[in-house]
Amino acid sequence: MKYLDEYRDARIARALAAEIRRRSSRRWVLMEICGGQTHTLMRYGIDELLGDSVELVHGPGCPVCVTPLELIDRAIHLARRADVTLVSYGDMLRVPGSETDLFHVKAEGGDIRIVYSPTDAVNLARTLPNRKVVFFAIGFETTAPAHAMAVLQAERLGLTNFSLLVSHVLVPPAIRSLLASPKNRVQGFIAPGHVCTVVGCRDYEDLVREFRVPIVVGGFEPVDLLEAIRMLVIQLEEGRAELENQYVRSVQYEGNRPAQAAVARVFESADRKWRGIGSIPESGLYLKPEYASFDAERTFDLADICAQEPAECISAEVLLGHKKPTDCTAFGTRCTPDKPLGAPMVSSEGACAAYYQYKRHLVTL
Amino acid sequence: MPRTTNTNAISSHSKPVSNDEPKDLTAFSCPVPLPAGERILLGHGSGGKLSADLLQQVFLPALGNPVLDRLEDQATVSLNGVRLAVTTDSFVVKPLFFRGGDIGSLAVHGTINDLAMGAAQPLWLSAAFILEEGLPLETLQRIVASMHQAAAGAGVPIITGDTKVVEKGSADGLFINTTGIGRVRDGVYLSSSQARPGDVILVSGFLGDHGIAILAEREGLQFETQVTSDSAPLHALVAQLLDATQEIRCLRDPTRGGLSSTLNEIAAASGVGMELEETAIPVREDVRGACEMLGLDPLYVANEGKLVAIVAAPAAHQALSALQHHPLGQHAAIIGRVTADHPCMVVLRTLLGTTRIVDMLVGDQLPRIC
Numbered sequence: 001m002k003y004l005d006e007y008r009d010a011r012i013a014r015a016l017a018a019e020i021r022r023r024s025s026r027r028w029v030l031m032e033i034c035g036g037q038t039h040t041l042m043r044y045g046i047d048e049l050l051g052d053s054v055e056l057v058h059g060p061g062c063p064v065c066v067t068p069l070e071l072i073d074r075a076i077h078l079a080r081r082a083d084v085t086l087v088s089y090g091d092m093l094r095v096p097g098s099e100t101d102l103f104h105v106k107a108e109g110g111d112i113r114i115v116y117s118p119t120d121a122v123n124l125a126r127t128l129p130n131r132k133v134v135f136f137a138i139g140f141e142t143t144a145p146a147h148a149m150a151v152l153q154a155e156r157l158g159l160t161n162f163s164l165l166v167s168h169v170l171v172p173p174a175i176r177s178l179l180a181s182p183k184n185r186v187q188g189f190i191a192p193g194h195v196c197t198v199v200g201c202r203d204y205e206d207l208v209r210e211f212r213v214p215i216v217v218g219g220f221e222p223v224d225l226l227e228a229i230r231m232l233v234i235q236l237e238e239g240r241a242e243l244e245n246q247y248v249r250s251v252q253y254e255g256n257r258p259a260q261a262a263v264a265r266v267f268e269s270a271d272r273k274w275r276g277i278g279s280i281p282e283s284g285l286y287l288k289p290e291y292a293s294f295d296a297e298r299t300f301d302l303a304d305i306c307a308q309e310p311a312e313c314i315s316a317e318v319l320l321g322h323k324k325p326t327d328c329t330a331f332g333t334r335c336t337p338d339k340p341l342g343a344p345m346v347s348s349e350g351a352c353a354a355y356y357q358y359k360r361h362l363v364t365l
Numbered sequence: 366m367p368r369t370t371n372t373n374a375i376s377s378h379s380k381p382v383s384n385d386e387p388k389d390l391t392a393f394s395c396p397v398p399l400p401a402g403e404r405i406l407l408g409h410g411s412g413g414k415l416s417a418d419l420l421q422q423v424f425l426p427a428l429g430n431p432v433l434d435r436l437e438d439q440a441t442v443s444l445n446g447v448r449l450a451v452t453t454d455s456f457v458v459k460p461l462f463f464r465g466g467d468i469g470s471l472a473v474h475g476t477i478n479d480l481a482m483g484a485a486q487p488l489w490l491s492a493a494f495i496l497e498e499g500l501p502l503e504t505l506q507r508i509v510a511s512m513h514q515a516a517a518g519a520g521v522p523i524i525t526g527d528t529k530v531v532e533k534g535s536a537d538g539l540f541i542n543t544t545g546i547g548r549v550r551d552g553v554y555l556s557s558s559q560a561r562p563g564d565v566i567l568v569s570g571f572l573g574d575h576g577i578a579i580l581a582e583r584e585g586l587q588f589e590t591q592v593t594s595d596s597a598p599l600h601a602l603v604a605q606l607l608d609a610t611q612e613i614r615c616l617r618d619p620t621r622g623g624l625s626s627t628l629n630e631i632a633a634a635s636g637v638g639m640e641l642e643e644t645a646i647p648v649r650e651d652v653r654g655a656c657e658m659l660g661l662d663p664l665y666v667a668n669e670g671k672l673v674a675i676v677a678a679p680a681a682h683q684a685l686s687a688l689q690h691h692p693l694g695q696h697a698a699i700i701g702r703v704t705a706d707h708p709c710m711v712v713l714r715t716l717l718g719t720t721r722i723v724d725m726l727v728g729d730q731l732p733r734i735c
Contacts, residue, residue: 008716010718014717042721044715045719045720046717048719104404107404107406108404360710362720
C-alpha cells in the first residue's frame, strides 16, 4: 500500500535502528505518548531492534484506558435507564466499571449501540425522537473536533434528545505533570502525531522551553517511530532540547485551524481525573455552559456516582513511565485483557495490554 | 461450526473413538455453575476465549462423552466398520446477502467444509430454518435457490429439513441450521492434537476475504471495496491434497476468529508452539487496506473458503503443489512451522525480523459473520 509500505520497510528500519545504536553513548530513556505508537512499537518488536541503546517507556496516551472509573459507572447508569440509548465507540464496552461493563449491561437489555463516528449518534437521535440518545464522547484532542461538530450539528437540527457524556483529556498538561514529578526519568518525548495534526505544535514548544526537554512529533509506522527516536537521540547526544517534527506529511505548526475553532466554540478546559493517575490541572475538556443542554452530566444529574480504583494496580506508575507493565506482580496472572485490574490492560492501545498481546513469549510470568 | 476451542483439557486420542463405547460414568462431573447473574454476551459466540469457557463450564460437563470431548470440527463415529463424520452448524450472518454469497450458500459451504476438514467426503445435508414473521417470501425463495445451487454444485443433496416461524423481533430475518454426514477416507486420521515439532503450516490462499466482505456491507461501516467473500466448498480441494500425500496431520478451516484462533487451538490441543513468517502470509491488498482503516488484524478476520494444513515436513512441498493445482488453492503458501519452543503459543516473525505473539481473539466487536 502506498504511503504505508515504505514506512514499514525492513531495510530502512534496520538501518535506522543501527544508527540509533551507534549514536547512543548511554541508554536514553524516551517516552512515546500515544497508545497507537505503543501498539506499533510492540507489534513490530522495535524494542528488540534497539537493544540497550534506548529504554522506551510508554505514556498515558490511551483514551480508553484513562477514562475515569466513575465515568464508566455513569455510562453504565445511563445505559440501564429505560429511556436512554447509549452510543459509544466499541472499545469502551469492554472497559470494566466498579461492578460491571457495558457489554454485560447490553446483555441485560440496555440499549447500547456501537458506532465509528459521532455523526451516526446524531443521526440516531433524529431517527429515534422518543429516545434520549447519549453519546459517550471519549478521547484526546483528536476526537474533540468531531464531537464538537456533533453538538453543533444537533443544535442546528434543533435536537433536544441528544447529549454527550464527555470524557475528554488533553496531552500537554499530562506531560507537564509528568515532567514536574520528582520521580520523572524520561529524557525525551515522542509527541503524538495525530493530536498535533489537530492542535499544532505550539503547546509542545512551551514544554521544551520550560523543562529543557527534547520533543519530536512522531508518526505511527515503524519507520516513523525509529526516525523520531533517532532525532531524539541525536538531540540528547548533542545536548540540545528542541521541538522537531518527524511527521511532516501530516503535522503543520499551526495545526488544523477550523477544527480548533469548533472545539473552542463548544468546549472549555478544566481539571480532569485520569484513570490510574488522578486529577491533572487543566487537563480535560468540558462542554461550555451555553451547551449545558447537550451535557449528559447536567441533564441526567450524575454527580452522585463516584468510584474508587483497585489498590493492587500500579497503573499510575506504568502510565507515568516509572514502571514497566512486566514489573507488576499481577501482570498476566491476576490481570489480563479478559479480566483487567486497571486502565492499561483495558484497551489494545494500553501499555499492559500491548505487552500481554505481543510480548508475553519473552517474559517469564 | 462446532468450534474446537481451547482444548488443553482434552485427551489426545490419535484414533477416533467409536460411538458404541460405554460412557465412563466416573468421569462425569457436575457443571461448574457460572457466577450468579452471569448472562450470555455476544462474545460467547465469537469462537474465542468466551466460547471456550462455555464449552468447558456448560456444555462438556453436562453433555461430555468420548466423541464430543475430542472437540474437532466434526464428530467421527464408526458404524459397521464404516467411519462417518457428523457435524452441525447454525448460520446467523448479518446481512443475509453479501458480495460473494448469502446465508444460504454459506450454510451449505460451512457444513461441507467442517466435514471436509475431517477428511470426509460429504454425503448428505439437512437444513432447518427459523423464520421471522414478516420476512418477504421472495427473500426466502432467493436464499433457498442459492442453497440449491450451492448443494448441487458441490454434489451434496439436502435430504431433510424443518421450518419454524417466530414472532417479529424474535429473529433477524432468518437463521439456518445445517447438519452434514460424510464418509471418512479410509486410513486417514486427522486431529488438532497431532501437530508435531518440525511440521509445516500451510494455508490454501488469501486470508480475511469473508470477514471484510461482510464488514463492507454493515450499517455504519460502508466503505468501497471489491473484496468478495471466499465462501466455497473445500471437499474437492481436500481430496486432491489427500490424494497427493498421506502425511497430513490436521486440517482446519479458519472461520470465526481467523487464522490466529485456529492456530492457537491446534497449538493448545497438540501442546506445541508455532512460528509464522509475516511476509509469507497471503493477504490481498484490498483486505490489508480495509483492515488498516478499521484497525483490524487480517489474522483475526474470518474466512469461509480457506483451509489450514499441518503437514509433516518431508511432504510439505508435495502438499503445497497439490493445493496450488486446484482453483481454490492456487494462492496456497507455506506460512510457518511447528516448534517445540513456547508450547501453546503462536509467535510471528514480523516484517522487521523481530517477534511477537499472535494470540486468541479476546472479545468480538463485530459479531454475526457466519
